[in-house]
Amino acid sequence: MEESPLTVNSRVSVVWLKRDLRLTDHAPLAAAVRSGFPVLLLYVFEPMLQDDEHYDERHWRFVWQSLEDMNGQLADFDATVTIVYGECGDIFSRLASCVDIDAIYSHEEVGLASTFIRDRQIQQWCKQKGIAWYEYQHGAVQRGATDRKVWDKAWDTYMRAPLETPRLEGTQFCAVPEQCLPHYTAPESWQIKRKGMQTGGATLAWKTLDSFYEGRGKDYAFCISKPAQSRNHCSRLSPYLAWGNISVREVYQALLFNWSRPGWRRALSAFSSRLHWHCHFIQKFESECEMEFRHVNAGYRDFPYRNDDKVAEHLKAWKEGRTGFPLVDACMRCLQATGYINFRMRAMLVSFLCHHLNIDWRLGVKHLAALFLDFEPGIHYPQFQMQAGVTGTNTIRIYNPTKQAQEHDPEGAFICRWLPELRGVPVPLLFEPWKLTPMEQQLYGITVAADGEYPLPVVELEQAAREARERLWGWRKRAEVKKENSRILARHVRPE
Numbered sequence: 024m025e026e027s028p029l030t031v032n033s034r035v036s037v038v039w040l041k042r043d044l045r046l047t048d049h050a051p052l053a054a055a056v057r058s059g060f061p062v063l064l065l066y067v068f069e070p071m072l073q074d075d076e077h078y079d080e081r082h083w084r085f086v087w088q089s090l091e092d093m094n095g096q097l098a099d100f101d102a103t104v105t106i107v108y109g110e111c112g113d114i115f116s117r118l119a120s121c122v123d124i125d126a127i128y129s130h131e132e133v134g135l136a137s138t139f140i141r142d143r144q145i146q147q148w149c150k151q152k153g154i155a156w157y158e159y160q161h162g163a164v165q166r167g168a169t170d171r172k173v174w175d176k177a178w179d180t181y182m183r184a185p186l187e188t189p190r191l192e193g194t195q196f197c198a199v200p201e202q203c204l205p206h207y208t209a210p211e212s213w214q215i216k217r218k219g220m221q222t223g224g225a226t227l228a229w230k231t232l233d234s235f236y237e238g239r240g241k242d243y244a245f246c247i248s249k250p251a252q253s254r255n256h257c258s259r260l261s262p263y264l265a266w267g268n269i270s271v272r273e274v275y276q277a278l279l280f281n282w283s284r285p286g287w288r289r290a291l292s293a294f295s296s297r298l299h300w301h302c303h304f305i306q307k308f309e310s311e312c313e314m315e316f317r318h319v320n321a322g323y324r325d326f327p328y329r330n331d332d333k334v335a336e337h338l339k340a341w342k343e344g345r346t347g348f349p350l351v352d353a354c355m356r357c358l359q360a361t362g363y364i365n366f367r368m369r370a371m372l373v374s375f376l377c378h379h380l381n382i383d384w385r386l387g388v389k390h391l392a393a394l395f396l397d398f399e400p401g402i403h404y405p406q407f408q409m410q411a412g413v414t415g416t417n418t419i420r421i422y423n424p425t426k427q428a429q430e431h432d433p434e435g436a437f438i439c440r441w442l443p444e445l446r447g448v449p450v451p452l453l454f455e456p457w458k459l460t461p462m463e464q465q466l467y468g469i470t471v472a473a474d475g476e477y478p479l480p481v482v483e484l485e486q487a488a489r490e491a492r493e494r495l496w497g498w499r500k501r502a503e504v505k506k507e508n509s510r511i512l513a514r515h516v517r518p519e
């Protein structure tokens with residue numbers, strides 16, 4: 024059926040696309056199609072989010088690529104996504120002035136405070152205008168859940184339920200005329216693919232999933248902790264899940280389909296746990312979104328983070344990948360270039376910031392969000408706090424970056440890939456370049472000094488770790504922390 028440009032007072036169902044940039048397993052789209060009104064697919068690039076420090080151009084490029092991919096698929100139905108730029112309140116008001124909105128359909132967004140406030144304003148506006156806004160569950164995340172008593176069962180039911188893929192054949196789509204809302208064209212820099220950075224879109228999401236089962240996933244469990252090998256053997260679905268190019272239910276059902284593959288049991292059960300964690304963590308954020316701003320455990324309110332005059336310098340060194348610890352620096356520089364590192368390396372970066380440097384996690388959380396192409400507020404904040412050791416309920420892990428390098432990058436391939444200045448240094452010296460004598464520095468063609476090609480360590484590792492252990496374990500014994508633990512367990516953890 025042909026896409027019809029809207030005329031004044033056409034009655035339409037608006038699908039407000041957010042982090043759900045796909046046409047399959049999409050409950051809001053399926054409902055809009057069922058409504059019988061022409062369907063208007065809308066994506067709004069919001070200045071509010073583009074100016075937010077959690078986000079970087081890499082995210083908007085990925086979104087743009089995802090929308091282009093959707094438009095490619097929609098061409099079969101003579102439809103397009105209407106892409107506009109502006110704050111949503113203004114966009115919906117302008118839209119309502121030229122079309123008759125029957126209802127808005129979207130997924131529930133488990134986002135930052137700014138999107139929560141925006142959604143409340145839109146809700147208010149819908150009420151005033153008498154427009155229904157139907158919101159659909161985001162994966163297995165339950166809005167308003169106050170405990171986890173039946174959560175796991177509900178997760179399972181949701182993941183095994185039939186996909187909500189709409190029948191697009193025969194659907195009448197429409198687009199907003201330019202004179203009503205100017206269509207947005209991406210800046211040139213979004214239109215160029217970045218080497219090393221994953222490209223957005225459902226087509227590539229499915230290709231990535233297929234290639235996992237075609238072979239690279241078999242060694243998933245063995246390679247998950249290794250910074251280099253994880254790039255190939257982990258699923259690499261995270262940006263596609265974060266921006267909704269594929270649903271977590273689609274990924275889980277593909278896992279069930281492949282469950283009996285001979286020789287894959289260990290890989291698939293490790294992968295299955297991660298897919299459970301996906302919604303489990305987002306649920307934590309949904310149930311206690313204040314953790315964007317404060318420690319989830321209020322007992323850490325006065326935790327003695329540093330506030331001396333070297334904090335800014337050390338934070339800068341961490342952000343720039345110049346701490347003097349090769350694995351920490353390689354991870355940060357790899358992130359800057361590719362938007363991805365594996366779980367263990369993310370945990371190590373946070374551990375180094377919060378434990379060895381004793382810097383408040385809130386000073387680093389946005390920096391990593393902006394670097395992670397897969398930034399998902401609902402996973403990022405609870406994970407960041409967990410690794411920062413301020414939940415009171417999780418095991419405290421202080422990762423030794425030298426040991427991590429020896430164990431997970433034993434030949435130094437990952438370090439040398441991202442720190443070219445150290446390429447001439449053999450292992451094991453590569454892991455501790457501060458131990459190079461002046462003679463060795465000459466031999467391997469590197470100067471390790473405060474202003475050298477590679478910097479000296481910003482802290483003394485053993486001493487910093489010892490102090491962190493004392494500080495963290497001492498604080499954990501406090502009555503206020505323990506009191507909060509019971510509340511946190513009741514809210515965020517399934518009862519035994």
Ligand SMILES: Cc1cc2nc3c(=O)[nH]c(=O)nc-3n(C[C@H](O)[C@H](O)[C@H](O)COP(=O)(O)OP(=O)(O)OC[C@H]3O[C@@H](n4cnc5c(N)ncnc54)[C@H](O)[C@@H]3O)c2cc1C
Binds near residue numbers: 257262264367373397
């Ligand atoms: C400090 C910190 C911040 C993080 N921030 C994010 C984030 O913003 N977005 C994000 O998607 N992941 C985040 N993670 C979790 C994890 O590191 C990534 O999901 C994973 O590395 C992505 O790679 P993959 O897709 O190959 O994962 P796989 O190992 O193949 O796992 C498959 C999927 O399961 C989910 N998953 C995997 N590990 C976890 C986990 N530990 N917790 C919750 N879900 C998980 C992801 O959706 C992932 O794509 C963070 C971890 C830490 C320690």
